[in-house]
Amino acid sequence: MSLWSRIKSGLGCDDEPEHLRHLGVPELDGERVVRIVEKPEQPPSGYAVTGVYFYDETVWEVIPHLEPSGRGELEITDVNNYYLRAGTLQCDRLAGWWTDAGTFDSLAAANELVRRK
DSSP states (O other): OEEEEEOOOTTSOTTOHHHHTTSEEEEEETTEEEEEEESOSSOSSSEEEEEEEOOOTTHHHHGGGOOOOTTSSOOHHHHHHHHHHHTOOOEEEOOSOOOOOSSHHHHHHHHHHHHHO
């Protein structure tokens, strides 16, 4: 299962394409996710894949089928797209606010947001 959320954080980055360029972004057909794009130049939606994932043991069978990205890394987005193509990806929208915590600066900002809540 993967959670995705419209970017609405206390950082004022609602639908900000620059912020979405650093995340996994779902391409949607109505409410259906048709693919997930990792760090897109042109984000296909105003939503971000939040990085909350739950996999069963079959994920270990997926990993050998992955190819390193242009950055030389295996991407979790490729795992999610594998399940999407297989028709077994489940996802939902995350209610409330969300903020990125993937860098030291964004983690500090997230900590400050939680502290103020």
